[in-house]
Amino acid sequence: MSPxxxxxxxxxxxxxxxxxxxAIKTAEVVAKHMDLxxxxxxxxxxxxIEATINAFEHSESDSGNVEIHFVIQGDTLxxxxxxxxxxxxxxxxxxxxxxxxLGSDHKRGWGLQLIQELMDTVEFESxxxxxxxxxTKKK
Amino acid sequence: xxxxSLNIREKGDVVVIETTGYxxxxxxxxxxxxxxxxxxxxxxxxxxxxxxxxxxxxxxVSILIEIIEKLQDVDGKLGYYNLAPIVEKxxxxxxxxxxxxxxxxxxxxxxxxx
Numbered sequence: 001m002s003p004x005x006x007x008x009x010x011x012x013x014x015x016x017x018x019x020x021x022x023a024i025k026t027a028e029v030v031a032k033h034m035d036l037x038x039x040x041x042x043x044x045x046x047x048x049i050e051a052t053i054n055a056f057e058h059s060e061s062d063s064g065n066v067e068i069h070f071v072i073q074g075d076t077l078x079x080x081x082x083x084x085x086x087x088x089x090x091x092x093x094x095x096x097x098x099x100x101x102l103g104s105d106h107k108r109g110w111g112l113q114l115i116q117e118l119m120d121t122v123e124f125e126s127x128x129x130x131x132x133x134x135x136t137k138k139k
Numbered sequence: 140x141x142x143x144s145l146n147i148r149e150k151g152d153v154v155v156i157e158t159t160g161y162x163x164x165x166x167x168x169x170x171x172x173x174x175x176x177x178x179x180x181x182x183x184x185x186x187x188x189x190x191x192x193x194x195x196x197x198x199x200v201s202i203l204i205e206i207i208e209k210l211q212d213v214d215g216k217l218g219y220y221n222l223a224p225i226v227e228k229x230x231x232x233x234x235x236x237x238x239x240x241x242x243x244x245x246x247x248x249x250x251x252x253x
Contacts, residue, residue: 020196021194039225042223042224043228049194053196053198098204102204110233113232114197118228
């Protein structure tokens with residue numbers, strides 16, 4: 001049997017606390033299959049945690065699930081995290097700074113910043129019907 | 140739900156807190172409660188051993204920012220050691236390392252806090 005050129009792994013996560021840990025276990029297996037080094041594998045895991053908990057927390061999803069697709073395209077891993085929530089406008093998301101967080105009541109709001117710093121590319125598609133975060137990491 | 144536990148001990152003026160498990164909102168709150176209790180007793184130097192917390196999320200780390208803020212009010216210090224590389228990178232991205240210190244070992248941390 002000839003190997004598929006773009007292997008895919010699809011994961012459906014119920015919105016349950018800590019279920020993001022299931023996503024990083026899958027990411028570790030995919031990263032190992034691609035022979036990614038430990039640093040890149042860990043960066044993917046951290047970005048995936050943030051994308052998943054963002055989807056859990058902000059989507060107000062009716063479906064109760066978050067879909068995660070891993071696609072291996074040559075030497076690049078493409079991960080899509082999709083929720084069916086109300087969407088968001090990236091323009092309204094302020095870049096967090098610790099100097100502003102100290103002394104503020106709102107310490108959170110770091111997820112998008114972390115995802116963008118840890119992955120090679122990140123794209124957001126959002127509408128009132130849901131949000132898909134597409135992130136890539138090259139080997 | 141993931142298990143998260145703490146082992147707390149004192150070395151002179153420094154409170155050493157060893158965490159085990161996923162540092163998320165639940166874990167972060169447990170660390171915060173432990174620090175607040177010790178601060179009520181007059182302690183203001185805290186060293187976290189994160190050797191057994193190799194997975195964190197930004198919500199848990201945000202709670203560490205709250206601890207830093209509380210320690211600033213009493214001229215205290217927060218430090219860490221045994222960080223997984225991705226945890227240290229996360230702390231750098233979020234700016235924690237501007238206001239707290241990553242040490243290579245407990246001994247270096249205790250020296251640094253003195």
